Amino acid sequence: MLRREMPPADIATGWLLRLSNDGAAPAADGSLLGWSDAWPEDAMRLGYWNDAPVAVALESGDAQWPPLRDWLAQASAAESELLATALQVTRWQRDHRFCGRCGHSTRRLLHEFAMQCDNCGLRGYPRISPCIITLVTYGKEMLLARSPRFPPQRYSTLAGFIEPGESVEAAVRREVMEEVGVEVGRVSFFKSQSWPFPHSLMMGFFAEAASRRIRIDGEEIVDAAWFTPERLPQLPPVYSISRQLIETHRGAVAVR
C-alpha cells in the first residue's frame, strides 16, 4: 500500500508509474508499477509502495496505453489509491505552473504536494472537490436516475458538488430536491471514495425519501424512477461507490 511520506529529493530509484493523458503504461510483467533505476527528471515522488520509493511520470504524446478506468476496474483498493493519487497530482502540477494571484511561474516543493510562487508567496495545493453521492430509498425501493452522459440503459445514484459554504448534509438534500424533486428525511453516511476524474472526493449517503413523487429537472437528469431490488436497470461498475450503495441496500432489504 501507499505510505504517504515523501522520499528524500536525492532518491531517484524505485517503483515508477507511467501515465499519459488517458492511460497508464503496463510494466514488463503487465502490472501497474515497474521498477526503475533512474526516474525521469520531472517524475513526482508519491511516497513509498511496500517500503520502496514510488514516483509517477506524466508522459506526453499519444501513447496507446490501457485507459485509466480499465486499470481502476481491476485494481486492488491499495492500487486504486495509488492511481488516484498519481493521476490527481500530475494533472494538478501540469495545470498550476503559474501563480493564480500574480501570474509568475511557480515551482514544485519537494517535501509535500505544493506549488510555490516565489514572487508573491502564494502556495497552492492539489484541488480536491467534495461531492455527495446518494442512494434515495423508500422501503425496499431505490431511486435511480439517468444523466445524458451515461451509456444507454444505465441508471445510477444521484450526485453533485458541494457548494462553497454549504454543509455536506445540506448538499444531499439540495441535490436530491434539484434533480428529482424529492424531499428526504433521514440521511446517513455510508463511506467515501476518491474519484480522480478529475479530482472528486465522493461522500456516499443513504437518504430516506419522505415522498415518492418524482419531478426531474430535464437537464442534469433525463429520467428517474423507483426500482425494486428484483428489477434493476443496468448499473454502474462494481468498483464505483454508486454501485456499492445499491448493493448494500439490496443486501440489507433482502435479509429483512
Ligand SMILES: [Zn+2]
Ligand atoms: Zn504569485
